[in-house]
Amino acid sequence: MAPRTGSAIAAEHLVKSYSGGRGKPVVRAVDDLGFEVASGTVFGLLGPNGAGKSTTMKILSTLARADSGTAFVAGIDVNRNPGRVRRAIGFVAQKPVSDPNDTGAENLVLAGRLQGMSGRDAKARARALLDRFGLTEHAGRQVKTYSGGMARKLDVAIGLMHRPEVLFLDEPTTGLDPEARAELWAELERMTGAENLTVLLTTHYLDEADRLADRLAIVDHGRIVTGGTPEELKNGLRGDAVIVELAPDADAVVALAALERVGALREVGGDGRTLRARADNGAATLPAALAALEAAAVVVASATVARPSLDDVYLRHTGRTFTRAQESAEHVLETAS
Structure with a gap:
C-alpha cells in the first residue's frame, strides 16, 4: 500500500497484540484497523479507554511496531523509515512531557534544540508559541507552578516547536476541568488554522470529537466500526x-x-x-x-x-x-x- 496524494496519514490492516500475562489470553489491542487522513485536517479516533486508540497512535508515531499491516505518515513508511517519521511529527502524550523544574520558556527552547534548531531560532519560536497559547506572562515561571490547563497548553506548544507536518494529540484534555478544556479547545482550533498542519486526535470525550474533528472514526475493541464527519454520522x-x-x-x-x-x-x-x-x-x-x-x-x-x-x-x-x-x-x- 502507498498513501494517496493528499493523505497525511494512511494505515491499512494494522494488528497489534499484547500478552495477557499470568496465563491470561493474548489481548488484540488493534484488530485489522485502517483509515486515511487528508492533509491539513483534524482527524479524531473516538472510543472508550482500552478501545485501541492510543496503541494505534503509538504505531503511527513509531513508539510501537505493529505485528502486521502498513502505515505511512507524511508520506513516509513508519516501518522502513521511523527516524524520518519522528522528524516530521510532533507528539503530545497523555502524560506531561515538560520538566516541572524548568520554566515554560526553557522547556520550549530545549525541545527546539533537541530537534536541531539553533539557539536563536529556538528562542524566537518559543516566544511565538508562548504568545499564541497565552503563556507569555508565565514564561519565566517553573512549570510546577502552572495550572493543569496551562501545563497542557505548554505540552502542545512543545509538540509544535519544530513545525511538524503532523501533530499527534493523545487524549489532550484528560484530567482538565471544564473551563480549562474549553480554553484548550479554543487554542487548538486557532492553532490548526495558523499552523496549517494535520492533527490526529484520540479522545474519549464525545463533545471534544464533535467540536474539533473534521472527520472521525469510532473505535471499539481495536476495530473501526464507522467513520465520517460528525454531522454525517x-x-x-x-x-x-x-x-x-x-x-x-x-x-x-x-x-x-x-x-x-x-x-x-x-x-x-x-x-x-x-x-x-x-x-x-x-x-x-x-x-x-x-x-x-x-x-x-x-x-x-x-x-x-x-x-x-x-x-x-x-x-x-x-x-x-x-x-x-x-x-x-x-x-x-x-x-x-
Whole structure:
C-alpha cells in the first residue's frame, strides 16, 4: 500500500497484540484497523479507554511496531523509515512531557534544540508559541507552578516547536476541568488554522470529537466500526432520540416491552435505568410512549427528546452507550491493577 496524494496519514490492516500475562489470553489491542487522513485536517479516533486508540497512535508515531499491516505518515513508511517519521511529527502524550523544574520558556527552547534548531531560532519560536497559547506572562515561571490547563497548553506548544507536518494529540484534555478544556479547545482550533498542519486526535470525550474533528472514526475493541464527519454520522440516524429515565424501583424489562408496543418508536433498547428509542417526530411520539409506560405501571423519572448525538451513533454501531462502554473499560482497568 502507498498513501494517496493528499493523505497525511494512511494505515491499512494494522494488528497489534499484547500478552495477557499470568496465563491470561493474548489481548488484540488493534484488530485489522485502517483509515486515511487528508492533509491539513483534524482527524479524531473516538472510543472508550482500552478501545485501541492510543496503541494505534503509538504505531503511527513509531513508539510501537505493529505485528502486521502498513502505515505511512507524511508520506513516509513508519516501518522502513521511523527516524524520518519522528522528524516530521510532533507528539503530545497523555502524560506531561515538560520538566516541572524548568520554566515554560526553557522547556520550549530545549525541545527546539533537541530537534536541531539553533539557539536563536529556538528562542524566537518559543516566544511565538508562548504568545499564541497565552503563556507569555508565565514564561519565566517553573512549570510546577502552572495550572493543569496551562501545563497542557505548554505540552502542545512543545509538540509544535519544530513545525511538524503532523501533530499527534493523545487524549489532550484528560484530567482538565471544564473551563480549562474549553480554553484548550479554543487554542487548538486557532492553532490548526495558523499552523496549517494535520492533527490526529484520540479522545474519549464525545463533545471534544464533535467540536474539533473534521472527520472521525469510532473505535471499539481495536476495530473501526464507522467513520465520517460528525454531522454525517449523526445525520445517518434518522429522526429524534427519545430518552426515558426510569425511577429506581421500575422494572426495565416491563418498560422495554411497553415501549416496543408503541408503533412510532424503533430501535428500542435499554442501558440500566436509561431506555432509548428513535422516532421520526420525537415530540409527537413522546406522549404515546409515556402513556404506554403508565399503562404498564412503570414509573418514569424523566423523559427527553433530543437530536441525534455521537452517543447515539456509538450505540447504533456497538450495541451499548458510550457511557456504559467507558464504565466497563474503567472496571476492567481497576480489576487488572
